[in-house]
Every structure is written in structure tokens, then in C-alpha cells.
Amino acid sequence: TIPDWLSERKKRLLLKTDVSLRKRIQLIQEFEMPISSQRVALTPDKSHIYATGVYPPRLRCFDTRQLSMKFERGMDSEVVAFHILSEDWKKLVLLQSERYIELQTQDGIYYRTRIPKFGRDLAYYPRTAELFIGATGSRVFRLNLCKGTSGEE
Numbered sequence: 001t002i003p004d005w006l007s008e009r010k011k012r013l014l015l016k017t018d019v020s021l022r023k024r025i026q027l028i029q030e031f032e033m034p035i036s037s038q039r040v041a042l043t044p045d046k047s048h049i050y051a052t053g054v055y056p057p058r059l060r061c062f063d064t065r066q067l068s069m070k071f072e073r074g075m076d077s078e079v080v081a082f083h084i085l086s087e088d089w090k091k092l093v094l095l096q097s098e099r100y101i102e103l104q105t106q107d108g109i110y111y112r113t114r115i116p117k118f119g120r121d122l123a124y125y126p127r128t129a130e131l132f133i134g135a136t137g138s139r140v141f142r143l144n145l146c147k148g149t150s151g152e153e
Contacts, residue, residue, distance in 0.1 A: 048089035052079040095119045
């Protein structure tokens with residue numbers, strides 16, 4: 001491996017000259033779940049990976065630049081779907097199996113609300129800051145994240 005104490009310029013020079021260093025594979029430490037992983041997503045800036053797992057329900061964030069786990073959060077219930085709201089890892093929305101929608105920031109849970117029916121999937125429309133939640137049957141719920149209003153389509 002390349003020593004951490006080397007400057008970026010020296011690291012690039014070393015990578016250019018040493019063929020074995022260019023062909024190496026780097027693995028993210030602790031990139032696993034105890035039982036199984038249900039959902040995995042890459043942030044738009046490709047710097048972090050989110051993964052959700054079950055038993056116990058949890059959310060993990062991995063840093064692709066540092067090749068390590070950034071944080072882990074225990075959840076109250078299983079995550080059905082999630083969407084990354086920002087370009088980086090700092091804003092996230094989770095649809096949970098117990099009919100909860102959780103908005104999370106880098107500090108933890110920002111807001112939590114419950115929907116009338118069990119959710120199946122969600123989609124985010126950034127121009128109007130609206131979150132659409134597909135529920136059982138043909139029901140679709142709308143949550144405006146800017147105004148804080150909700151409705152049913």
C-alpha cells in the first residue's frame with residue numbers, strides 16, 4: 001500500500017512508476033451487514049455508499065475515499081426504500097415498513113411522519129421538493145418538503 005504520510009504529488013508519481021500499485025484492489029473496510037443487505041445506493045457525487053440491512057434494522061454509510069465506514073445508525077423498523085436528497089451524504093429520506101417516513105440529516109433524524117397506508121416505494125422530484133410515496137393498492141401520497149404539506153394523488 002501507499003503510505004499515508006506521502007504528499008499527493010509523490011503518491012501520483014509512485015502510482016505512475018510502480019505497475020503493481022496501479023493494479024491493486026482496494027476494499028472498503030467493514031463493507032458488510034450481519035444478516036443481509038436490502039438496499040444499496042451511491043451518492044450523486046460518488047463519494048459515499050449507503051446500505052440498509054435487517055435483523056436488527058440498520059443504516060450504514062461508507063466513505064469511498066477513505067475506504068471505511070463513516071457511520072452506522074440503528075433503525076426502529078426495516079427500510080423498504082430510501083432516496084438521497086442532496087449531492088453528498090448529508091440528507092436522506094427513508095420509507096420504513098411500519099408506515100413511517102424519516103428525513104435524516106448528518107446529525108440524525110430531522111423529521112418523522114406516518115403515512116396512512118403501507119408504502120412500497122418512493123420518488124423525489126427536486127424542482128418542487130416533493131416526495132411521492134407509492135402505497136398499497138393504487139394510492140400515491142405526496143409530501144412537499146419545502147412547505148411541509150401533504151396530500152394524496
